Amino acid sequence: MTTVAVKPATMAQALTRALRDAMAADPAVHVMGEDVGTLGGVFRVTDGLAKEFGEDRCTDTPLAEAGILGTAVGMAMYGLRPVVEMQFDAFAYPAFEQLISHVARTRNRTRGKMPLPITIRVPYGGGIGGVEHHSDSSEAYYMATPGLHVVTPATVADAYGLLRAAIASDDPVVVLEPKRLYWSKDSWNPEEPAPVEPIGRAVVRRPGRSATLITYGPSVPVCMEAAEAARAEGWDLEVVDLRSLVPFDDETVCASVRRTGRAVVVHESGSFAGPGGEIAARITERCFHHLEAPVLRVAGFDIPYPPPMLERHHLPGVDRILDAVGRLQWEAES
Amino acid sequence: MTVMEQRGAYKPTPPPAWQPRTDPAPLLPDAEPYRVLGTEAAAKADPELLRTLYAQLVKGRRYNTQATALTKQGRLAVYPSTTGQEACEVAAALVLKEQDWLFPSYRDTLAVVARGVDPVEALTLLRGDWHTGYDPYEHRVAPLCTPLATQLPHAVGLAHAARLKGDDVVALAMVGDGGTSEGDFHEALNFAAVWQAPVVFLVQNNGFAISVPLAKQTAAPSLAHKAVGYGMPGRLVDGNDAAAVHEVLADAVRHARAGGGPTLVEAITYRVDAHTNADDATRYRGDAEVETWREHDPIQLLERELTGRGLLDEAGIEAARQDAETMAAALREHMNQDPALDPMDLFAHVYAEPTPHLREQQDQLRAELAAEADTEPEGGTHR
Numbered sequence: 001m002t003t004v005a006v007k008p009a010t011m012a013q014a015l016t017r018a019l020r021d022a023m024a025a026d027p028a029v030h031v032m033g034e035d036v037g038t039l040g041g042v043f044r045v046t047d048g049l050a051k052e053f054g055e056d057r058c059t060d061t062p063l064a065e066a067g068i069l070g071t072a073v074g075m076a077m078y079g080l081r082p083v084v085e086m087q088f089d090a091f092a093y094p095a096f097e098q099l100i101s102h103v104a105r106t107r108n109r110t111r112g113k114m115p116l117p118i119t120i121r122v123p124y125g126g127g128i129g130g131v132e133h134h135s136d137s138s139e140a141y142y143m144a145t146p147g148l149h150v151v152t153p154a155t156v157a158d159a160y161g162l163l164r165a166a167i168a169s170d171d172p173v174v175v176l177e178p179k180r181l182y183w184s185k186d187s188w189n190p191e192e193p194a195p196v197e198p199i200g201r202a203v204v205r206r207p208g209r210s211a212t213l214i215t216y217g218p219s220v221p222v223c224m225e226a227a228e229a230a231r232a233e234g235w236d237l238e239v240v241d242l243r244s245l246v247p248f249d250d251e252t253v254c255a256s257v258r259r260t261g262r263a264v265v266v267h268e269s270g271s272f273a274g275p276g277g278e279i280a281a282r283i284t285e286r287c288f289h290h291l292e293a294p295v296l297r298v299a300g301f302d303i304p305y306p307p308p309m310l311e312r313h314h315l316p317g318v319d320r321i322l323d324a325v326g327r328l329q330w331e332a333e334s
Numbered sequence: 335m336t337v338m339e340q341r342g343a344y345k346p347t348p349p350p351a352w353q354p355r356t357d358p359a360p361l362l363p364d365a366e367p368y369r370v371l372g373t374e375a376a377a378k379a380d381p382e383l384l385r386t387l388y389a390q391l392v393k394g395r396r397y398n399t400q401a402t403a404l405t406k407q408g409r410l411a412v413y414p415s416t417t418g419q420e421a422c423e424v425a426a427a428l429v430l431k432e433q434d435w436l437f438p439s440y441r442d443t444l445a446v447v448a449r450g451v452d453p454v455e456a457l458t459l460l461r462g463d464w465h466t467g468y469d470p471y472e473h474r475v476a477p478l479c480t481p482l483a484t485q486l487p488h489a490v491g492l493a494h495a496a497r498l499k500g501d502d503v504v505a506l507a508m509v510g511d512g513g514t515s516e517g518d519f520h521e522a523l524n525f526a527a528v529w530q531a532p533v534v535f536l537v538q539n540n541g542f543a544i545s546v547p548l549a550k551q552t553a554a555p556s557l558a559h560k561a562v563g564y565g566m567p568g569r570l571v572d573g574n575d576a577a578a579v580h581e582v583l584a585d586a587v588r589h590a591r592a593g594g595g596p597t598l599v600e601a602i603t604y605r606v607d608a609h610t611n612a613d614d615a616t617r618y619r620g621d622a623e624v625e626t627w628r629e630h631d632p633i634q635l636l637e638r639e640l641t642g643r644g645l646l647d648e649a650g651i652e653a654a655r656q657d658a659e660t661m662a663a664a665l666r667e668h669m670n671q672d673p674a675l676d677p678m679d680l681f682a683h684v685y686a687e688p689t690p691h692l693r694e695q696q697d698q699l700r701a702e703l704a705a706e707a708d709t710e711p712e713g714g715t716h717r
Contacts, residue, residue, distance in 0.1 A: 070521065071525050074491020077488060077491070094517070102484060108684050109466050110470060112683040113470060146684055200690075251690075
């Protein structure tokens with residue numbers, strides 16, 4: 001028996017395969033957006049789909065995000081399962097009225113008669129040196145909108161699994177794709193069948209005993225690195241990758257915090273009214289008696305996304321995480 | 335010798351030849367709104383269709399007055415009347431085949447009812463009961479849309495999807511003059527034209543967006559002229575002439591069904607009542623203007639045509655009135671019954687399956703309702 005060396009896939013390639021597999025499995029799946037056809041998307045995530053499935057199934061639309069999402073609503077009303085691409089995080093904002101006024105609430109306002117199975121792919125977050133409007137972390141807006149599911153993968157396998165689950169979902173799902181991880185590779189073998197991840201489950205990426213880092217998307221690899229570095233300081237950190245922001249997996253998060261007694265939430269978006277505030281509050285409400293220290297947040301600053309030359313000062317890095325971990329020695333200080 | 339001369343004479347490269355993508359002339363609307371009633375064209379109209387339109391107009395007017403009365407009795411939270419605009423509402427519904435779809439705005443309850451939706455269910459949103467009372471798939475009527483023009487891209491997407499599936503379906507989307515200023519109007523028309531989607535856009539130009547007159551809404555020669563910029567035909571029609579509106583819409587629907595793509599129809603009409611029962615129209619328009627339009631009433635126009643040509647007599651008029659009264663009485667009776675709302679429904683349809691945190695909130699409300707029931711006096715009910 002010979003083993004063939006398989007080139008590890010990037011996250012972008014895993015997403016492409018998820019789209020291709022979903023389109024092959026269900027003729028109702030349609031991919032649409034600006035540049036998704038001939039060009040294959042500016043990140044090449046839709047590469048080859050127009051050729052393989054035809055331009056009716058992978059459609060270059062006019063440049064208009066409200067129009068892209070608004071027509072997707074009508075297509076979903078007629079039984080299709082549109083997968084729309086918003087080219088960059090901040091480009092999605094013109095589509096917010098369609099998202100909030102229709103996509104998120106049509107199931108509810110029609111008493112379940114008209115579900116809208118739409119997947120909205122949004123390349124998001126910083127760290128790639130993008131100029132203004134190309135690096136926003138917009139997850140809080142999506143999380144604050146009832147009726148939407150919000151997922152964000154951090155590994156190549158999860159990128160595949162979560163996108164497949166999003167397309168299979170009968171509800172609208174916002175898939176936030178960390179664009180600085182598009183070219184990351186891990187041990188996932190693209191030739192093997194990949195699991196479709198159920199939406200709503202966090203995963204412990206690294207077990208530990210002294211504190212929990214709760215994170216998602218682009219900050220997961222940073223937290224893994226911080227956890228390694230913390231060993232030198234005598235800290236054994238657990239890293240929880242949320243994967244799904246809505247629904248939120250209180251069970252996995254709280255089980256971890258109850259074990260470790262300490263928690264730091266890490267994300268790129270701002271901390272004020274950001275996801276970390278919600279997560280810290282949920283932990284405090286559920287695990288108060290297990291906590292040895294307040295839940296801390298390590299986040300981006302509460303500023304409009306900075307210019308590329310300064311973004312390294314804005315994005316939470318290993319040092320800032322370790323500094324927070326140091327502040328978790330609450331008893332010793334008080 | 336100048337620098338240019340030293341380098342040799344500069345010869346600019348001629349630009350590539352330019353040609354318009356579409357000949358704009360056939361897309362332009364006529365100078366005058368199209369009219370049938372009172373003209374020679376009326377002789378060619380199908381008498382049966384005219385009588386049907388008349389019966390529906392009379393019913394529609396009665397529906398408008400009844401619904402407005404229900405707001406005064408507190409039975410309807412709000413009602414945006416279409417008195418004076420019934421011809422547009424009725425024609426929009428009657429022009430469609432069973433498999434076609436109607437995309438109404440919040441003002442178009444009458445079109446929804448004319449399409450066959452139960453009048454009480456059509457008023458569900460406006461009475462403050464659940465947001466959409468009817469099943470959109472039963473009569474192929476999209477939910478009443480409150481944000482302006484956002485239903486137009488839905489109509490385009492649905493029509494496009496139907497065509498991709500090979501189905502014979504046309505979508506008719508309704509919007510007001512104010513809605514044409516919204517970005518979604520532009521995006522919907524552009525997508526429809528690029529995709530050649532089988533859609534008809536009906537703009538009911540009723541003169542005002544709440545209080546803002548058309549002159550402050552647009553500088554275009556007419557709203558129908560906007561079609562040319564998208565590469566689709568624009569048609570202007572007298573919106574109070576039911577026969578003309580029906581004919582123009584029927585043409586546009588036929589054109590769409592045959593693969594000809596979208597049409598923008600501007601119907602020139604007038605909102606005789608205020609924006610809603612909560613609006614004071616005397617602040618922004620004079621009685622004389624309203625009076626002019628009252629004289630150009632859609633029901634009177636059609637009635638004169640039909641009686642003048644011996645197609646309708648006093649008995650026929652009375653029969654239409656009786657029919658409308660029966661509808662109004664049934665509507666009153668049904669609207670006077672309190673709808674039974676289940677508070678637990680608040681969580682039932684947010685997602686296909688409630689999320690864990692919604693399940694927690696569901697439990698909280700269940701406990702609150704149980705506690706309320708314990709303290710409720712005998713015979714008390716939840717409202």
